[in-house]
Amino acid sequence: MSIWAIIWLSLLGLTGLSFVILLLVVGGGAVAELKQTLQELRDSSEPQD
Amino acid sequence: MTLTDTNFTNLDWMIVAVYLSSSIVIGIWANRYVGNLSDYLVAGRTLRIRLALATMTGTELGLVTVMYSAELGFTQHFASLYLSVIEGGALLIVGATGIVVFKLRQSMVLTIPEYYEQRYARGVRVLGGIMMVLAGVLNMGLFLKAGSEFLTSISGLPEGIYLKWIMTGLLLLVLFYTVLGGMVSVVITDLIQFLVLGVGMIIVSLYVLSSIGIDGLTAVTGGADCYLNPLQAKNPSLLGDKSQGIGLLTITVQAVVISTAIMLWPAGASRTLSVKSPETAQKLYLYSTIPFLARRALPVFWGFGAYYFFFSGPGAHLSDALLEAIDNDTISTRSAMPLFLAKIIPSGLLGLVTAGMVAAFMSTHDSYLLCWSGVVTQDIIAPVFGPLNQRQRILITRIGILIIGALLLIWGLWYELEGNLWGYMAITGTIYLAGVLPVVVCGLYWKRASVTGAYLSLLGGLVGIFGLEPGVRLLQRTLLPDVESGHVTLLAFAVSLAGMLLGSLLFPDSRQRPPAAAVVPSQEGT
Secondary structure, eight states, X not given: OOHHHHHHHHHHHHHHHHHHHHHHHHHHHXXXXXXXXXXXXXXXXXXXX | OOTTOOOOOXXXXXXXXXXXXXXXXHHHHHGGGOOSHHHHHHGGGOBOHHHHHHXXXXXXXXXXXXXXXXXXXXXHGGGGGHHHHHHHHHHHXXXXXXXXXXXXXXXXXXXXXXXXXXXXXXXXXXXXXXHHXXXXXXXXXXXXXXXXXXXXXXXXXXHHHHHHHHHHHHHHHHHHHHHHHHHHHHHHHHHHHHHHHHHHHHHHHHHHHHHHOHHHHHHHHTSTTOOOOTTSOOOOOTTXXXXXXXXXXXXXXXXXXXHXXXXXXXXXXXXHHHBXXXXXXXXXXXXXXXXXXXXXXXXXXXXXXXXXXXXXXTTGGGHHHHHHHHHTTSSOGXXXXXXXXXXXXXXXXXXXXXXXXXXXXXXXXXXXXXHHHHHIIIIIIHHHHOOOOHHHHHHHHHHHHHHHHHHHHHHHHHOOOOSOHHHHHHHHHHHHHHHHHHHHHHHHHOTTOOHHHHHHHHHHGGGGGGGSHHHHHHHHHHTOTTOOHHHHHHHHHHHHHHHHHHHHHHSOOSSOOOOGGGSOXXXXXX
């Protein structure tokens, strides 16, 4: 196997693995952040006393 | 087995339909959170890092990205992964240093042309807005076609009859919920799409890997027709003229275009401007390295899988039919990947994957439509025609979305692409990128950058138009027989930079303006 093949296959493997980790880490946290964001938008659109 | 055989069944259509219907419901629901223009365009600047990262990925991991990356994987094999390396490297540098993006977010503008007015003059803002929309609409012009090619190929529908109807249907769907909900609905759908598409991409990659097998991968990467070294300009693929080589000129051009786009492409920049703080903007770039690597690398792998399948694997008996169809232009090289997936992924799962891809299509479209129409309202209509209230601005933005949608449909139906899809994207992007790079970078870091320099720099981007195939042919016939589109792209960047430097030195501003970080933030909606 040539050096280029090794480089590209390693890059693909690392990318796939880190993407799975990212999905797990970001997914759940992002849903919680979305709830916060919507709450803030709702609060800011309500009339102030 | 024939070329158009597919595992896609009515069950898969139902899965896609349920997904699309839920998007419409979200669009209607999100409308209640839109209170003012800031909510509509940048979700009130409330995004935190994880949500911003999910939504940035949702936007930038579009079906068009999947299609052009898979096309490159099919035609240029693993050598095309050099683009992932360039993009990942550029993101790491921007994320680590905060160059440009930190100061841009600090300036509190809603759009990049708004920064032009803050730093230079109102006329620069209007010209910058026009250039941005021109390049952006041209750049988006083939998204619809690529999305429709994916759907027709994967579902086995005849392309000739259904392509136009699918293009129209997809566009209407995106227009519906973008017009209604603005950035709030974009953020919500982007998050769902990030999750659906992310899982879908992993599943597809595993199927492709199992289809090739480790032994097959080792064998095929050792084959004489496998393109691995991007520095080598000759492409040994069996696709002949349909598979372009790479080489040093192409790598240089792509490095310039991609690095600029990472910092200043408007759809990405709108996320920079939507986050809570400049620090979050910088972090967003650093963490985006992974999804940006994945958005190119994984589809390249699928495209490579298609090449293996049709030329060395179980579909090798279809290779002659495929080559003939590609030569006759009845099937494009973009369709190879969906034709391949349609044969290796089982029904049911194929519907989920297709829903993920349609999600990818919509997440890019909605953000881009919102971005360009926001620029039309904020940076072209409002500065030229005087003060507008919030309600008028939202109305004009919505009308802008509809007009741009109609233009996209016309362009998608009319324009015949020569060369590969990514090449087209890079060239049309240059019209904007070549001008914006000196105007923003010099504006942020060079006190002597002047209004005249900014005008010349923006106009210099127009040179990029000659990088499209008709322009290159014209140049080859009249002036330079050996010129390539890569030369024209680099020339556009050089002309814009020269315009900024010469314009600023020869025609300095009458009063010295401070660099952007010291400028008082503009009032939203003024």
